[in-house]
Amino acid sequence: PDPQKFINNAAKFNDLMMMYRCAIREVQTKLEVLDDEFSVEYKRNPISFIKTRIKKPESIYRKLQKLGYDFTAENIQEYLNDVAGVRVVCAFIDDIYTVANLIAGQDDIKVLKVKDYIKNPKSNGYRSYHMIVEIPVFFSKGKTPMRVELQIRTNGMDFWATLEHQLRYKKGIEDLPGYDEISAELLRSAQAVIETDNEMQRIKDKIGMFHDI
Ligand code: 0O2
Numbered sequence: 001p002d003p004q005k006f007i008n009n010a011a012k013f014n015d016l017m018m019m020y021r022c023a024i025r026e027v028q029t030k031l032e033v034l035d036d037e038f039s040v041e042y043k044r045n046p047i048s049f050i051k052t053r054i055k056k057p058e059s060i061y062r063k064l065q066k067l068g069y070d071f072t073a074e075n076i077q078e079y080l081n082d083v084a085g086v087r088v089v090c091a092f093i094d095d096i097y098t099v100a101n102l103i104a105g106q107d108d109i110k111v112l113k114v115k116d117y118i119k120n121p122k123s124n125g126y127r128s129y130h131m132i133v134e135i136p137v138f139f140s141k142g143k144t145p146m147r148v149e150l151q152i153r154t155n156g157m158d159f160w161a162t163l164e165h166q167l168r169y170k171k172g173i174e175d176l177p178g179y180d181e182i183s184a185e186l187l188r189s190a191q192a193v194i195e196t197d198n199e200m201q202r203i204k205d206k207i208g209m210f211h212d213i
Helices: 003-041 057-067 073-079 093-104 155-168 179-208
Strands: 047-054 084-090 110-116 129-139 142-154
Touching: 003 047, 003 073, 003 084, 003 093, 003 129, 003 142, 057 073, 084 093, 084 155, 093 129, 093 142, 093 179, 142 155, 155 179
Parallel strands: 084 142
Antiparallel strands: 047 084, 110 129, 129 142
């Protein structure tokens, strides 16, 4: 192993992660601007909270390996869409589409891919609106288009997905004797969240007929 090569690669990796952190900041600011404007214009916030994350080196490595690529900065930039992640949690289902459309309509944003797991939930019950966007970030070396994964969901969808994610990532959970029953229970709880989300939307629409909301 050549130590100099290792040091150069590590520096390149750090540089790239810095670029993803900056891309996240750009997207986060856009979302905060929209939320701020909404709170002044309509006296309410469509966004409950925003969470951001950079994919961990180990997860990046595993995903590249699964796709059959080496762990290099070039491959990360070329083949991975979700190194930079922004999760937007909204109060109501219609807020999700409002936020998604307002972001997609901005002329410096390019939408590369959309997966609507709300209209088409996954078989395990997972729901969320996923968007891969490309945003230009201005560095001293010039303008670089960076990809960011946006996951937009309601509080209910987030509550369910967070718990399901924690359970799924527990080692060996699939081998537990009652695993099928656990999956079925998770699916039933997802259904309960769908019903509550829909109910809240109906209530909002009802109030909205008489009052700005
Ligand atoms: P982590 O730990 O959150 O980073 P793509 O290459 O984009 O077409 P991919 O990567 O399967 O294919 O994208 P997809 O389906 O849009 O899902 C990516 C992310 O969505 C996942 O990231 C999760 O964060 C979330 N997600 C997708 N399905 C589920 C699910 O069934 N349950 C939960 N809780 N979250 C889900 P990672 O990298 O898997 O994990």
